[in-house]
Amino acid sequence: MGLIWGTIAQIKRSIYSLFKWSSRPAPISIVIGNINVGGLGKTPTLIWIFKQLADLGLPPQTIGVLSRGYGRKSKGFVAVDQTQNASTVGDEPLEILQDIENQVNLSIPFAVCENRPMGIGMLKAKNPDLQIVLLDDGFQHLKLNHHASILLCDYHNPFTNDLPLPAGNLREFPFASNSAKTILVTNCPPHLTEKEAALFKTNLSKQMANWNLLGQFFKLKQKTPLWENNVGFLSNKTSNPLHHHNHETLTSGGKIMLITGIAKPHRVASQLTNFSILEHVQFPDHHNFTQENVNRLMAKFNDFVMQFPEAAIVTTRKDYFRLQSLNGITTTLPLFLVHVEIHPLFNTQELINSTLKNILHENTIN
DSSP states (O other), X not given: OHHHHHHHHHHHHHXXXXXXXXXXXXXXXXXXXXXXXXXXXXXXXXXXXXXXXXXXXXXXXXXXXXXXXXXXXXXXXXXXOTTOOHHHHXXXXXXXXXXXXXXXXXXXXXXXXXXHHHHHHHHHXXXXXXXXXXXXXXXXXXXXXXXXXXXXXXXXXXXXXXXXXXXXXXXXXXXXXXXXXXXXXXSOOTTOOHHHHHHHHHHXXXXXXXXXXXXXXXXXXXXXXXXXTOEEEEXXXXXXXXXXXXXXXXXXTOEEEEEEOSSOHHHHHHHOTTSEEEEEEEOOTTOOOOHHHHHXXXXXXXXXXXXXXXXXXXXXXXXXXXXXXXXXXXXXXXXXXXXXEEEEETTHHHHHHHHHHHHHHHTTOO
16 A cells, blocks of 8 residues: 555656646745654754754845644635734644744744745745745645755654555655755754764665665656765754743642643653653644643643642643633643754754755855
């Protein structure tokens, strides 16, 4: 079945290329994408890459972000700002917007749109100074002929060692990655050694060479990976829990009830080592919380408080944006938020800056 799924995905790519159905609107478009399905850390990586572009000297107002807005109830192009909620633009766009605007202290061009070329065009029309757009996902959005892509690869489950759906967790064959400028390996152990990183890159290249043998069957134009000598490593760390309103840090050693509705909840739980987790209540990724969910969570937490008066609730920043419109949990209980922090390893900071400089130079932004 995986072979069938991958073949269909590759045929679609070939058709779009043959009939030139893709378009490339200005400004420069950079996709932060993946071959795997979910849980690779696209949101924190995009935030980190935005900051690298700003550090290179681009004014934040010239850097835009476009997302599909997964899970939203709206359709078409919607500008993202601090007045929006998760039902209109999705949870991840709100997390990205809040983090970036808090850092740069400015409003940035941001929108959600299913049709990426149309979304880029409308974002440019509303923001004439826009020079570059970062796309949250979109590597498989074939209507857009993006200028460059940076793909993510999970350290513990590299896409070169997996199969397309439903046999594995890939959206398409690994050789689709050949056109990517750079691979960023996420979820790395914080104490990864250079020897371990070198071995990972060697295995990645060997596995990719095997996939490219299958790629010859499809007569691929790009027969070797552009990213082969451009592989970086990122360690992801869960932040300290901060109060959702006054931003005070939760006292280490406290007892917490953890609530998550994300793709890889065990990663959050495993890194909250300074706290005693009374219970980890897990929901599916992008779960649309209901008032009934909240009422049950509040009742469960109040039971804990009877025994542990200083207990607190911890959830992810992404989940918070889907909880804040519901009564009770964000207004009456001690609610603390965590998010993923990116830590580049070895020479990854220099690698991504070099990649971004090359993209800007190739497309005449100096």
